Amino acid sequence: MMNPMLKSILGFILLSLASSYLVGRAVIVFLMFKNAPARLEEFRVNADFEVKFADQFRNCEDALMVEEDGVAILSCDAGRDRWNTVMGTFPEDPSQVPSGELIIYHYTSQKESINRVTFLDYPAANNFHPLGVEYHRPSNTLFVCNHHPNGSRLDVFSMDLSKSEATATYRSTIADPVLKGPNSVVAISDHELYVSNDHYFLKRYNPWLSTIETYAGIPGGAVAYVNVKSGTVRPVAHVPFANGVVQLNETVLAVASTSTARVYLYQIQPDRSLRRVDSVKLPFLPDNLSIDKRGTLLIAGHPHPPSLEKVAKSRPRCQADAADCPNVHAPSWVAEWKPDGSYRNIFVSKSDFITSSTAIRDADRKLGIVTGLYEKGILVWREENPL
Structure with missing residues (x-):
């Protein structure tokens, strides 16, 4: 028989773990109640906000600021209306879904022009459905998480932004069982990456189990270390709904956990494994992350997941030009966090610009960009007095 003292200790440990888990899920339920559109309080920092290019592209999930070249790389997919492996939108014939695109936004030019990336080789x-995008400028290497109908993968390209024409030459594809659902990617060298995988159970194969994994906050998602040269792909952290990933500094990696409304901070070990050291609690569910030149973490996400699900379910009825898209809204939330612990909201809206998924900023030029998972164009803000 088990020693009574040992039995009591084990019982206390199990009760503590269960209580911590239940409290965590209760917080998420409370956020869904508090952030319902009828109760959500809108907010904007003192800045000029403007939606741009609404008639030229839509459904941009990720974005990346390349300040040295004065451009932003946008990962957009009009086909997301009918093909979204994370939200669970699948047509009978995926070949009829239009491919996505990468767009270069020249935000420092006088006319703030855009041009589309041309893919070579x-x-x-024709099966390009991009989510996370990363550009390693010293080596002109572009990495894209592509949710291909035949299985998600990481595609690698060469792209030189100094040239007048935006072309990306295909180099290789990384497809591995560890990269089940690659969502976001960050390069720590020209051949080393961390890639988030949002779920263990994917919507396209196990829709019910995927839904349970999301709402129960089960740590089925993972962060994988990828070495392009050696071919190494291995999980280094397990995170509930692992989403955006960004390198805060030389030793710390930040990972958005959508289903726990937190950003987890990990210390990068010499062998590239990760050790969790802290977390940041948020009043909304984070999607993608970015870091500006001054070390400020920008976080975009979703205040009210049920509203986002309604938008996703309504979108298959959209036509190619989005003219017939149902008028269904899901709120947006953009905030910033600094390593000293300071936090500030930037943009909270019910309908002006919906489904925010990424926020990036050129701190020197005081210009920021927000993308919307199911939104036309991008939201650009210019701020006179950033934190």
């Missing part, structure tokens, strides 16, 4: 050009 790319076998999956």
